[in-house]
Amino acid sequence: MSEIILELDGIKKCFDETDVLKGISLSIEKGEFITFLGASGCGKTTTLRIIAGLEQPDEGHVRLNGRDVTDLEPNKRNVNTVFQNYALFPHMDVYSNVAYGLKLKKVEKREIARRVEEMLELVQLSGYEKRMPSELSGGQRQRVAIARAVINNPQVLLLDEPLGALDLQLRRQMQVELKRIQKSLGITFIYITHDQEEALNMSDRIVVMREGRFQQIGTPNQVYYHPRTSYVARFVGTANIITGRLEEIREGIAWIAVEGKGEICALAEEGQLPWLTPGQEVHVAVRGENMTLHREPGKGLRLPVIEKSFAGGMLRISLDGGELGELISSRQGIDSSFGPGDLVTVSWEPDQGVFVDLEEADERIQ
Amino acid sequence: MSGYNKIINQSGTGAEKKTKGHWWMTVAPLYGFTILFVALPILYLIILSFLTRAQTWGVVNQFTLENYARIVKPVYLNTFKESFQLAILTTITTLLVGYPFGYFMARLPRKQKSFMMLLVVIPFWTSALMRMYGWIIIFRSNGILDKILMGLKITEKPLKLLYSYPAVLVGMIYSLLPFMILSVYSSTDKMDWSLVEAARDLGATRLKAFLTVTVKMTLPGILSGIVLVFIPSMGLFFIADILGGGKVMLVGNLIQNQLQSGRDWPFAAALSVVLMIFTSIMIWLYRKLSGVKDLEGLL
Structure with missing residues (x-):
């Protein structure tokens, strides 16, 4: 599984004097499902278009199976x-759309018919051969677009927000389906999305992009539980970021003083130690669901409650963090004895606090 | 509850009545205009084509099929044939020149696009007749064209281009080219370029993607351009008059001659009706082939 199929090497791209990609490098393994996650305008679509050859990088190389394909x-x-809008040929029926690539390769007619049938079966559209794209629903068009691309047996399949135009229910269903197709064909998928849920659900690895750079590359687990930067922590699963001064590190646990609010803890990983010196300013990411609230004073932050709200089976309690901004704690259920104005102590287990925005983060990625 | 419903119903029918009573006021002028200026003249033309020519001036109310029978005579049939040939030649040339023009114009950056559009449209601001006289200055013996060609030693003596078939052809192409350009431009401008990218992505060369996707997507523009060029080129008599010097006789010229010099109104009407049938067939074909109800670009 560790065969490298696609390599990006120092890709830079500039449009109208705006740097869209600022030198990105990445190796993708065969059979991997890799997701580029980022807000719109972060350069993820441009990356995809460069891999497809629809755009030329200003600098850097694209290697496919070890061969330089940049030009x-x-x-x-x-x-x-x-494609994002599927780009089905409106003047061709489903059969001709799916067969397009094979026809160009001059594959024998009977062979084309056999493979189109096979493909339509895979995407569960058997019997739709004669339909025109305009007669299909969004989800069906999506499937045709996938079949049309996959039938050519590509080494890498690029998907540009393929589920963006579908409603939530269909999107969930298609996520499962895409994953199934990917597994059954063993093709490398490069998937673009701005939906963190989609990324966490489907990917083997996630590449979080921001402003033409990679913020973090890792498994969904790593990205979710060990975000390297505050951007990743906020973008993937919305975390609270707390800034304080590092006091000391004892037995792998760092203690951080937050002025006027109290003291918090975070996990100091072995690899992070060189970048952690007592007295320096540090940022710690904590997820709302990992926070515990007490009425009594104790270790942790002492903050007033602003409001509580209930949504999606979770109770959210907003806390006034002063200069830290608003902190949000969430938990299951609806009962909580705290109300607006109450002063509470917020704390968490040491391994739930993660250092973000350390210098090493950048070095590790680039 | 029922009283409440009643009120709603009453007000509902009241509003309906109001719109029902006045709907024709918005449509009437449209129908009135169409009947007065389109339907009635055509009807008059058709009736006229079945009447007999008077000895001196005007028509006699006597039904005849003679006018239509005359069209089949070799002299007139030949005019139709020649017109048809010239129209086809004009259409093919404008397509060959106009398609790339309109296509690349649509792909220009926005500012340059509107500038090019201006250049294409500017000729419409002057009378077509005046522009034809301009061609005389270029084409005549020892005119601008001859001077340039002889100056460059490409030709030795004047070409005598004026009053010839090629001169009429150039005049036709010149006056009708903008219609082709604008039609192609309009459909190219609307194109979804991701379709071409998809074709390229699926393994098509530039040429193959153009032939299998771009041409198909711009077909309504091509067809509408053909209709907009072909139909007028059958009837633009003044171009043949001015640049052909009477040597080139088109259906348009024939009708004009019959109407003015020949004073045979019924025959001119019959010729017009045949031309109109011809045109209708073209438009019907266009609708059939392109699947579009309106002409792309201009109508």
């Missing part, structure tokens, strides 16, 4: 794309 035209790369 190769899109039709000469064994890479296919599922």
Whole structure:
């Protein structure tokens, strides 16, 4: 499984004097499901288009299966794309759309018919051969777009927010389906989304992008539980970021003083130690669901409650953190004895606090 | 509850009555205009084509099919054939020149696009007749074209281009090219370029993607351009008059001659009706082939 299929090496791209990609490098393994996650305008679509050959990088190289394809035209790369708006040919029926790639390769007619049938079965659209794209629902068009790309047996399949236009229920269903298709074909998927849930659900690895750079590359687990930067912590699963001064590290646990509010703890990983010196300013990310609230004073932050609200089976309690901004604690259930104005102590287990924005984060990624 | 419903119902029918009573006021002018200026003249033309020519001036109310029978005579049939040939030649040339023009115009950056559009439209601001006389200055013996060609030693003596078939052809192409350009431009401008990218991504070369996707997507523009060029080129008599010097006779010229010099109104009407049927067939074909109800670009 550790065969490298696609390599990005120092890709830079500039549009109208705006740096869209500021030198990104990445190796993708065969059969991997990798997701580029980021807000719109972070450069994820441009990255995809460069891999597909629809855009030329200003600097850097794209290597497919060890071969430099940077200057190769899109039709000469064994890479296919599922476009954001599907881009189905409106003047061709489903069969001709799916068969398009094979026809160009001059595959024998009977072989084309066999493979189209097989593909339509895979995407559960058997019997739709004669339909025109305009006669299909959004989800069906999506499936045709996938079949049209996958039938060419690409080494890498690129998917540009393929589920963006679908409603929530259909989106969940298609997530499962895409994962199934990927597993059954063993094709490398490069998937673009701005939906963190989608990314966490489907990916083997997630690449979090921001302003033309990679913020973090890791498994969903790593990205969720060990965000390297405050941006990742906030973007993936909305975490609270607390700034304080590092006091000391005892037995792998760091203690941080937050002026006028109290003292908090965080896990100091072995690899992070060189970047942690007592007295320096540090940022700690904590997820709302990991916070515990007490009425009595104790170790932790002493903060007043602003309000509580109930949504999606979770009770959210907003706390006034002063310069820290608003902190949000969440927990299951609806009962809580705290109300607006109450002063509470917020604390968490040491391993729930994660250092973010340390210098080493950048070095590790680049 | 029922009283409440009643009130709603009453007010509902009241509003309906109001719109029902006055709907025709908005549509009437439209229908009135169409009947007065389109339907009635055509009807008059058709009736006229079945009447007999008077000895001196005007028409006699006597039904005849003679006018239509005359069209089949070789002299007139030949005019139709020649017109048809010239129209086809004009259409093909404008398509070959106009398609790339309109296509690349649509792909220009926005500012340059509107500038090009201006250049294409500017000729419409002057009378077409005046512009034809301009061509005389270029084409005549020892005119601008001859001077340039002889100056460059490409030709030795004047080409005598004026009053010839090629001159009429150039005049036709010149006057009708903008229609083709604008039609192609309009459909190219609307194109979803991700379709071409999808084709390229699926393994199509630039040419193949153009042929299988771009041409198909701009087909309504091509067809509408063909209709907009072909139909007028059958009837633009003044171009053949001015640049052909009477040597080139088109259906348009024939109708004009019959109407003015020949004073045979019924025959001119019959010729017009045949031309109109011809045109209708073209438009019907266009609708059939493109699946679009309106003409792309201009109508």
